[in-house]
Each structure stands twice: as structure tokens, then as C-alpha cells.
Amino acid sequence: MGRAQDTESASVSEFGIEMLPRRSALADEVHEAVKELLMDQRIAPGSRMSIDGLARELGVSPTPVREALARLESAELVVKEPLRGYRAAPLLTREQLDDLYRFRLLIEPWAAARAAERITSDGAARLRAEVDSCDMPDENSYAAYKELTAHDDRFHVLIAELAGSAQVRSAFERTHCHLHIFRLYFDRVIGTKTLEEHGAIAESIASGDPGAAELAMRTHLEVASQQRLRPLYDS
Amino acid sequence: MGRAQDTESASVSEFGIEMLPRRSALADEVHEAVKELLMDQRIAPGSRMSIDGLARELGVSPTPVREALARLESAELVVKEPLRGYRAAPLLTREQLDDLYRFRLLIEPWAAARAAERITSDGAARLRAEVDSCDMPDENSYAAYKELTAHDDRFHVLIAELAGSAQVRSAFERTHCHLHIFRLYFDRVIGTKTLEEHGAIAESIASGDPGAAELAMRTHLEVASQQRLRPLYDS
DNA sequence: GAGAAATGGATCCTATAGGAAAGTTCGTAT
DNA sequence: ATACGAACTTTCCTATAGGATCCATTTCTC
Known part of the structure; x- marks a missing residue:
């Protein structure tokens, strides 16, 4: 349990540069990418967002796209119509x-x-x-x-x-x-x-x-x- | 580009009653079920939550569990450690x-x-x-x-x-x-x-x-x- | 010619399989 | 006895396949 041994462990943080190689970047990266698309209106407000289409366009599988969309829906940036897909949230009235x-x-x-x-x-x-x-x-x-x-x-x-x-x-x-x-x-x-x-x-x-x-x-x-x-x- | 035709959504709110019969219940049901588990402390605060384990226990596939967990993480009810899994959020200090x-x-x-x-x-x-x-x-x-x-x-x-x-x-x-x-x-x-x-x-x-x-x-x-x-x- | 029903296409939803990374355990050398 | 190292197990992450549903188009009938 208690790891108190001093084994140098200098190889980990030798440089202060973040050496996180690729820690689950994909779902988070997709999340950020879609948010950016929304912000730039490259996805028009109110338009449909196909899970499969986004996955193809971003070059990933639909699973991380689905996860990102679920989070964006929680943030009210996209709306989910349960058996009909996602839509970009409309502009504020x-x-x-x-x-x-x-x-x-x-x-x-x-x-x-x-x-x-x-x-x-x-x-x-x-x-x-x-x-x-x-x-x-x-x-x-x-x-x-x-x-x-x-x-x-x-x-x-x-x-x-x-x-x-x-x-x-x-x-x-x-x-x-x-x-x-x-x-x-x-x-x-x-x-x-x-x-x-x-x-x-x-x-x-x-x-x-x-x-x-x-x-x-x-x-x-x-x-x-x-x-x-x-x-x-x-x- | 120009989506000028929008002839829909005219008959949607004819009746204020939500006419959604049972649309895509699974992901939402899993979301509610896990929230209930968290509330009743059947999942102890700070304990690990295995995606696969939850899926087995609830009798569904990991995919809707993953989606529910992503939303709960957005609500700060669970915390995600990128390559190590989810944990139930600790109690409030x-x-x-x-x-x-x-x-x-x-x-x-x-x-x-x-x-x-x-x-x-x-x-x-x-x-x-x-x-x-x-x-x-x-x-x-x-x-x-x-x-x-x-x-x-x-x-x-x-x-x-x-x-x-x-x-x-x-x-x-x-x-x-x-x-x-x-x-x-x-x-x-x-x-x-x-x-x-x-x-x-x-x-x-x-x-x-x-x-x-x-x-x-x-x-x-x-x-x-x-x-x-x-x-x-x-x- | 207009309306309704049926069919085709596309999409979403769920389930399963394979690859990768981290934690853990056991064995061995000092 | 302790510390280090390697292999194993568990878990997560991604990708693909199959079943169900909804929208659009076409066709048939009045």
C-alpha cells in the first residue's frame, strides 16, 4: 500500500514537460473538436448532427462521438431527440x-x-x-x-x-x-x-x-x- | 447550406402533453438507475465503478453505461480518471x-x-x-x-x-x-x-x-x- | 389530380470482439 | 528479509456487426 521507497523514479518527471502520451485523449478531443465546430458555426444552429457522419469526418469510431455528444447534451449545447438523433442547439432568443x-x-x-x-x-x-x-x-x-x-x-x-x-x-x-x-x-x-x-x-x-x-x-x-x-x- | 425550408415543428406543441411514449429508454434508464445507486450509497462515495461490472449488474451492454457515466461526469457526480476508470464522487467536505x-x-x-x-x-x-x-x-x-x-x-x-x-x-x-x-x-x-x-x-x-x-x-x-x-x- | 399506404434508404441503438495500458502478484537475487 | 523485475489479470478503449425505427419516395386507388 504505502509506497515510500525511494527508487529515484527520475525517468518519469525528468523534464517538466507533460509526458502524458495519449491518456484517453480521444473522447475528450472529440468533445473539444465538436464544441469548436459548434462555436464556429461550422455546424449550423438547429441542424442535425449524425453520429456516424461526425465519426467519419473526424476519422474515429462512433463510440467516442456518442460519448462526447452525451456530455454536450448535458451541457445543453446539443439537444437529443431520442430515436431521431442529435441537433445543434438553436441560437439564444x-x-x-x-x-x-x-x-x-x-x-x-x-x-x-x-x-x-x-x-x-x-x-x-x-x-x-x-x-x-x-x-x-x-x-x-x-x-x-x-x-x-x-x-x-x-x-x-x-x-x-x-x-x-x-x-x-x-x-x-x-x-x-x-x-x-x-x-x-x-x-x-x-x-x-x-x-x-x-x-x-x-x-x-x-x-x-x-x-x-x-x-x-x-x-x-x-x-x-x-x-x-x-x-x-x-x- | 441554406436551410431555408423549415416547415416542421408546427404540430409538435399542439398539445402540451409530452407524447413521447418510450423513446430510447435504455441510456436514460441506466442514467437514472446509476444516480439512484449513488444517492442510496449502494455505491460508496469514492469507490470505483467498473463499466463492465455495472453493465453486467444492470443486464445491459457497456455502451449505454458508458454514455450514462459520461453524463454523470458532466454533472460532477462521478469523476473520471482517464485510463483508470470512473469513481463515485466523494462526499462533500x-x-x-x-x-x-x-x-x-x-x-x-x-x-x-x-x-x-x-x-x-x-x-x-x-x-x-x-x-x-x-x-x-x-x-x-x-x-x-x-x-x-x-x-x-x-x-x-x-x-x-x-x-x-x-x-x-x-x-x-x-x-x-x-x-x-x-x-x-x-x-x-x-x-x-x-x-x-x-x-x-x-x-x-x-x-x-x-x-x-x-x-x-x-x-x-x-x-x-x-x-x-x-x-x-x-x- | 390528390391522398393514403407500402417500400427503400438512412440512421440510430445495442451487443460483441479484439487490442492496449495499468495494477497486481509472484518469483528470484541480493 | 527486502527489493527489484517479469508475467498475469483486470479493466478500459476502439472498432465492427446486426436488429429496430423513422423519414422519404414511390405507387396505387378513389
């Missing part, structure tokens, strides 16, 4: 988008305030690093927009993590809000203003001011939902 | 239980207030029906306790539903709080006091008083976490 931001307004300002209360020097450093990691690219390419979305996602997840509540973090992650928003608005939405607001939120948290952090986050979400996202819905 | 109730205190009082704002005669009737459906059984059997847990779950889900936010409802359901609490405390926890509090919450919502509903829900959760659940942790 305007009511659902409002509901999503109402939920974010419920948990994220709270998370920002708690993060400010619990802030450490390490946490502040991580926050500033994330803010600085994303310099506004002048090119308005698809890839740049996608990278900005990924940064926005990491930023909000990091705040939920710094709030010290795994439940809040999980609840936020399970909304998959960035995926839904990205699917809704193919064109550029996140821009300089968003990055400036991120900086303000980060500084409020880093300075340990819960009230300012909560307000900054609330303002950020309200601006995003009412000024940036909703107008695009009607166009 | 005291910190995790505190975190769970902190999250419930964040969303459920809000949901109670919104439910009170939006209450209709139909909603009030459903609320009262749920409260009245569960008369306190004098017998302290395992089955009776389980029924009380199920009632408590339905009651809180109903309030989240009446709040009109699918996000909040999903977030609540995905905590699987009743399953975790049931696994933690095999002995009786829910009793007469809980049912009385449910009645007070229901009346506050039914009478359309958001402030009273929010306070009643907050009190209910605080009493449950600090007076009923936490003391049992140390014993």
Missing part, C-alpha cells in the same frame, strides 16, 4: 439572452466583491497578467475576435475563482455564455471599451474595494448587455 | 457544503422575490398543491425520509421555475444539492419545521410580497445550513 445577463448580474458582481475581499498579492498579479495578456489587436480578423472572446472568458472565470466559490465558478462556466454570444454575433463586439472596463474591474479588485468591484462589474455587464449586444439583435 | 449553501443563499432568495412579483393564480395553486402534497408522515422510515427529500427538491425547483429564469432554475438543478445532502445525512433531517417553513415561503410568494418571500427563503436556508446540517457534521 432575445428572452434567453436577457435571462442569461440577468443571471450574470446576479452572480458576477457578487463574485467581484468577494474577490476584492479575499484578494492576495498573487491573485492581483494573476488578474493584472490576464488583463495585460490581451493587447488590443488592430487587425479585425476573425482569429483576433476569437482570441478576445477567449480572453474575456478567462478573465471572468478568474474572478469567479478568486471569489473562492467553486459553486459560483461552476455555475458561470456552465452557462457557456461566451460560446452562445460568439455564435450569436459573428462580427466584432468586444473592443477597446471592454478592455478598459476589464482594467477598471481588475484594479478595483486588486485594491481590495468590494463596493467598487461590485459596481464596476455590474456596470460592465449592463453596458455589454444593453448597449453592445441588444442593439445588434434588431439589426 | 464541510467547506463544500458551506459553499453550496452560500450559493443557494445567492440565488434562491432572489428567485423567491421574483416569483412573488410574477405570481399568478395558477402559480399559487401549484405552490400550495406542492406544499399540501407532503403531509408529515409519522413513520420515520427510510422511504419516508426519501420522499420528503424529493418533495423538498420539487418545492425549490418550482420556485425557481416561477421566478421565470431558466438560468437560475438550471443552476439550481445542477447543484444536485438534495442528492449531496441525502448522501451526507442518511438519518432524518427534514422534519416538521421544514414543512412549516415551506408553508410560510409559499404564502409569502402567493400573496405577492417579494420582500417577505426573499426573507422567508433566506431564513429557511440559513436555518437549514447552520442549525440542521452543520451540527451533524461534527458528530
Whole structure:
């Protein structure tokens, strides 16, 4: 039971490089690949997704595809019609988008305030690093927009993590809000203003001011939902 | 590409009744069966769950078991160790239980207030029906306790539903709080006091008083976490 | 010509078989 | 007696085959 013998075991972690050769990558890789396909709308919202077809296209057997689809169905990214196959989840309606931001307004300002209360020097450093990691690219390419979305996602997840509540973090992650928003608005939405607001939120948290952090986050979400996202819905 | 023709889904919701007779029961049945096994601790927390073993025990092939396990892993009820199999999720630590109730205190009082704002005669009737459906059984059997847990779950889900936010409802359901609490405390926890509090919450919502509903829900959760659940942790 | 029934194709669902990796056990050398 | 090494067993992971169901097209009848 107790393996206390010191047998060097230097060959395992000789290099810090992750040497995981291929640990059950397939099902997880399929999961990520399909999620990417959904995000890029290479699979149109509402369209059918054939298990066999996906398996052929990805070059794997249907079994891992089935497993990945089951997980995506659990995350409400695909819908299962029991004897008729899977379909990509439709785009969010305007009511659902409002509901999503109402939920974010419920948990994220709270998370920002708690993060400010619990802030450490390490946490502040991580926050500033994330803010600085994303310099506004002048090119308005698809890839740049996608990278900005990924940064926005990491930023909000990091705040939920710094709030010290795994439940809040999980609840936020399970909304998959960035995926839904990205699917809704193919064109550029996140821009300089968003990055400036991120900086303000980060500084409020880093300075340990819960009230300012909560307000900054609330303002950020309200601006995003009412000024940036909703107008695009009607166009 | 352009799927402009969508003449379907017109006769789907003609009747609100779900007309799904028995569609693809197996994978879903396995999912429910394993969840039940987890809840009753017939599978001990942290113990290994063999795909093949479960398949033999349930009399099905490993494929639907694999699918069910993938969904349960997505719900964080089991953990997957990539080339070593699945394990039942361990019991909640005291910190995790505190975190769970902190999250419930964040969303459920809000949901109670919104439910009170939006209450209709139909909603009030459903609320009262749920409260009245569960008369306190004098017998302290395992089955009776389980029924009380199920009632408590339905009651809180109903309030989240009446709040009109699918996000909040999903977030609540995905905590699987009743399953975790049931696994933690095999002995009786829910009793007469809980049912009385449910009645007070229901009346506050039914009478359309958001402030009273929010306070009643907050009190209910605080009493449950600090007076009923936490003391049992140390014993 | 229009509607309904039957047939063909495609898809999903379940079961079984084979290959690979990890854990375990036993034997042997020090 | 202990530690190391090799073979075995168990388990998971992937692939393929067969049975059942649903959708679409065609054909027959009124």
C-alpha cells in the first residue's frame, strides 16, 4: 500500500514537460473538436448532427462521438431527440439572452466583491497578467475576435475563482455564455471599451474595494448587455 | 447550406402533453438507475465503478453505461480518471457544503422575490398543491425520509421555475444539492419545521410580497445550513 | 389530380470482439 | 528479509456487426 521507497523514479518527471502520451485523449478531443465546430458555426444552429457522419469526418469510431455528444447534451449545447438523433442547439432568443445577463448580474458582481475581499498579492498579479495578456489587436480578423472572446472568458472565470466559490465558478462556466454570444454575433463586439472596463474591474479588485468591484462589474455587464449586444439583435 | 425550408415543428406543441411514449429508454434508464445507486450509497462515495461490472449488474451492454457515466461526469457526480476508470464522487467536505449553501443563499432568495412579483393564480395553486402534497408522515422510515427529500427538491425547483429564469432554475438543478445532502445525512433531517417553513415561503410568494418571500427563503436556508446540517457534521 | 399506404434508404441503438495500458502478484537475487 | 523485475489479470478503449425505427419516395386507388 504505502509506497515510500525511494527508487529515484527520475525517468518519469525528468523534464517538466507533460509526458502524458495519449491518456484517453480521444473522447475528450472529440468533445473539444465538436464544441469548436459548434462555436464556429461550422455546424449550423438547429441542424442535425449524425453520429456516424461526425465519426467519419473526424476519422474515429462512433463510440467516442456518442460519448462526447452525451456530455454536450448535458451541457445543453446539443439537444437529443431520442430515436431521431442529435441537433445543434438553436441560437439564444432575445428572452434567453436577457435571462442569461440577468443571471450574470446576479452572480458576477457578487463574485467581484468577494474577490476584492479575499484578494492576495498573487491573485492581483494573476488578474493584472490576464488583463495585460490581451493587447488590443488592430487587425479585425476573425482569429483576433476569437482570441478576445477567449480572453474575456478567462478573465471572468478568474474572478469567479478568486471569489473562492467553486459553486459560483461552476455555475458561470456552465452557462457557456461566451460560446452562445460568439455564435450569436459573428462580427466584432468586444473592443477597446471592454478592455478598459476589464482594467477598471481588475484594479478595483486588486485594491481590495468590494463596493467598487461590485459596481464596476455590474456596470460592465449592463453596458455589454444593453448597449453592445441588444442593439445588434434588431439589426 | 441554406436551410431555408423549415416547415416542421408546427404540430409538435399542439398539445402540451409530452407524447413521447418510450423513446430510447435504455441510456436514460441506466442514467437514472446509476444516480439512484449513488444517492442510496449502494455505491460508496469514492469507490470505483467498473463499466463492465455495472453493465453486467444492470443486464445491459457497456455502451449505454458508458454514455450514462459520461453524463454523470458532466454533472460532477462521478469523476473520471482517464485510463483508470470512473469513481463515485466523494462526499462533500464541510467547506463544500458551506459553499453550496452560500450559493443557494445567492440565488434562491432572489428567485423567491421574483416569483412573488410574477405570481399568478395558477402559480399559487401549484405552490400550495406542492406544499399540501407532503403531509408529515409519522413513520420515520427510510422511504419516508426519501420522499420528503424529493418533495423538498420539487418545492425549490418550482420556485425557481416561477421566478421565470431558466438560468437560475438550471443552476439550481445542477447543484444536485438534495442528492449531496441525502448522501451526507442518511438519518432524518427534514422534519416538521421544514414543512412549516415551506408553508410560510409559499404564502409569502402567493400573496405577492417579494420582500417577505426573499426573507422567508433566506431564513429557511440559513436555518437549514447552520442549525440542521452543520451540527451533524461534527458528530 | 390528390391522398393514403407500402417500400427503400438512412440512421440510430445495442451487443460483441479484439487490442492496449495499468495494477497486481509472484518469483528470484541480493 | 527486502527489493527489484517479469508475467498475469483486470479493466478500459476502439472498432465492427446486426436488429429496430423513422423519414422519404414511390405507387396505387378513389
